[in-house]
Amino acid sequence: MRRGPTWPIHLALLAVSAVMLMPLYWVFRTSVTGDNIFAYPPALLPRHAHLYYFVDVWYYVPFARFLVNSAVVSLIAVASNVVLNAMAGYALTLEFRAKRAVVLLLLSCMMIPFQATIIPAYLITKELRLLNTHLGLALPLCSTIVCIFVFKAAFDAVPRSLIDAARLDGLGDLGILARIMLPLSTAAVATNVVLAFIWSWNNFLWPLIVVRNQEMQTLPLALSTFLSYLENTTGALYAFCIMALIPGLVVFVLAQKQFVEGLTAGATKG
Amino acid sequence: MRRVLLNRYTLVLGGLAVAVIAWNLFVATHSDGRIEGHVVGPDGRPVAGALVTLREKTLTTLEPRATVETDGGGRFAFTGQRVHHFVLEASKEGRGTSGRIDYRLAFRGQNFSIAEPLRLHL
Numbered sequence: 524m525r526r527g528p529t530w531p532i533h534l535a536l537l538a539v540s541a542v543m544l545m546p547l548y549w550v551f552r553t554s555v556t557g558d559n560i561f562a563y564p565p566a567l568l569p570r571h572a573h574l575y576y577f578v579d580v581w582y583y584v585p586f587a588r589f590l591v592n593s594a595v596v597s598l599i600a601v602a603s604n605v606v607l608n609a610m611a612g613y614a615l616t617l618e619f620r621a622k623r624a625v626v627l628l629l630l631s632c633m634m635i636p637f638q639a640t641i642i643p644a645y646l647i648t649k650e651l652r653l654l655n656t657h658l659g660l661a662l663p664l665c666s667t668i669v670c671i672f673v674f675k676a677a678f679d680a681v682p683r684s685l686i687d688a689a690r691l692d693g694l695g696d697l698g699i700l701a702r703i704m705l706p707l708s709t710a711a712v713a714t715n716v717v718l719a720f721i722w723s724w725n726n727f728l729w730p731l732i733v734v735r736n737q738e739m740q741t742l743p744l745a746l747s748t749f750l751s752y753l754e755n756t757t758g759a760l761y762a763f764c765i766m767a768l769i770p771g772l773v774v775f776v777l778a779q780k781q782f783v784e785g786l787t788a789g790a791t792k793g
Numbered sequence: 794m795r796r797v798l799l800n801r802y803t804l805v806l807g808g809l810a811v812a813v814i815a816w817n818l819f820v821a822t823h824s825d826g827r828i829e830g831h832v833v834g835p836d837g838r839p840v841a842g843a844l845v846t847l848r849e850k851t852l853t854t855l856e857p858r859a860t861v862e863t864d865g866g867g868r869f870a871f872t873g874q875r876v877h878h879f880v881l882e883a884s885k886e887g888r889g890t891s892g893r894i895d896y897r898l899a900f901r902g903q904n905f906s907i908a909e910p911l912r913l914h915l
Binding site: 573574575578579582583759773777 | 801802805809851852877878897898899900901
C-alpha cells in the first residue's frame with residue numbers, strides 16, 4: 524500500500540504544538556525579561572534576557588522553606604499513595620462477597636468533587652490535631668481512587684498461576700503484593716508516583732484552608748501571596764512560576780515512559 | 794552497580810545534587826559582601842572625597858544601607874553588604890552627582906567590582 528507524503532501531517536502537528544506550547548514559552552520569556560504582557564509591539568524573542576528575577580524570588584520570599592514544605596508534603600502523599608493504593612488495588616483483584624458494591628462505591632466517590640467534602644475534611648483534620656502540619660496537608664491526597672484502579676488493572680495482568688504458586692510456597696497476601704505484584708507492575712507504580720506527585724505539588728485549595736502561618740505554606744499558596752505584592756513584579760512572578768514548575772517537570776520527564784506504559788497497560792490484548 | 798550508576802534517575806538527580814553543592818560552595822567562598830568601584834568627574838578624572846551611598850532595593854522600598862567616602866584615587870569600597878539588588882549614588886558638593894545606578898548580583902553578598910566608574914555631572 525503506497526503511502527502519501529507525511530510532511531503535511533508533520534507541519535500541522537508542529538503548528539498545533541507551537542500553539543499549545545506558546546503560553547509556556549511566554550511564561551519563560553517573561554521570567555527572563557520582565558516585559559509586561561501588554562507591551563507593544565510584542566517581541567517574540569527575549570530582548571536583554573537575564574536570570575536576576577530568579578535571584579529576586581529566592582531572596583524576597585522564603586522560597587527554600589516553601590520548596591521544602593512542598594517536597595515533604597509530596598513525599599508523604601507519594602509514599603502513602605503507592606502503599607495504600609497498591610493494597611486496595613490488590614484487594615480488588617481478589618474475589619469477595621461485596622466486591623461489586625465496593626467497586627460501585629469507589630466509582631461513585633470519584634464523582635464527588637473535593638470541594639464538596641472540604642468541610643468534613645477540615646473538621647477531621649482539626650480533630651486529629653493535624654492542622655498546619657505537613658501530614659495534615661498531605662492527608663486528603665494519601666490515596667486516590669483513579670490510582671487504585673490503575674493498580675487493579677496492572678495486577679489483573681499478572682498470571683493467576685504465579686499467585687497460586689506463591690500461596691503454595693506459604694506467602695501471605697502482603698508478601699504476594701510486595702514480592703510479586705509490585706515488582707511486575709513498575710509501570711503502574713510510576714504512574715501512581717507521577718500522578719500523586721503532580722496533584723500534591725499543584726494543590727492550592729487544601730493548603731489555603733489548612734495552613735495558618737507563612738512558614739508552612741506550599742509553593743502554590745506562596746505564589747498567590749506573592750501576587751498580592753506590587754503590580755510591577757511581572758518578571759519575578761513569572762520566575763516564581765517557572766521555579767515552582769521545574770520539579771514537577773523533572774519528575775514527569777524522568778518517569779514519562781513508565782507513566783505512559785502504566786496508563787495504557789491492558790489497552791491491547793496479547 | 795554500573796547499571797545503577799548509569800540509570801537516568803541516578804544521573805539526573807545526582808547531577809542536580811552535585812550542581813547544588815558546587816554552587817553553594819562557590820557562594821560560600823565568594824560572599825564577603827565587598828562592593829568596590831571608583832568615581833570620576835565629568836572630565837573623567839578621579840574624584841577624591843565624594844560620598845557614595847549604597848541603598849538596598851527590596852520588593853517595595855529603597856533602604857539606605859551605608860555611605861563611604863572615596864579615597865585620593867577616587868576609589869571606594871563597601872564591605873559586609875548582604876545585598877543582591879542595590880543602587881549606588883555618588884555626589885560631591887560643587888562637582889555634581891552620578892544619579893542612582895541600579896546593580897544586580899547573582900547572590901546575596903557577592904563580591905562585586907563595578908566595571909564602569911560612577912561619573913559625576915552637574
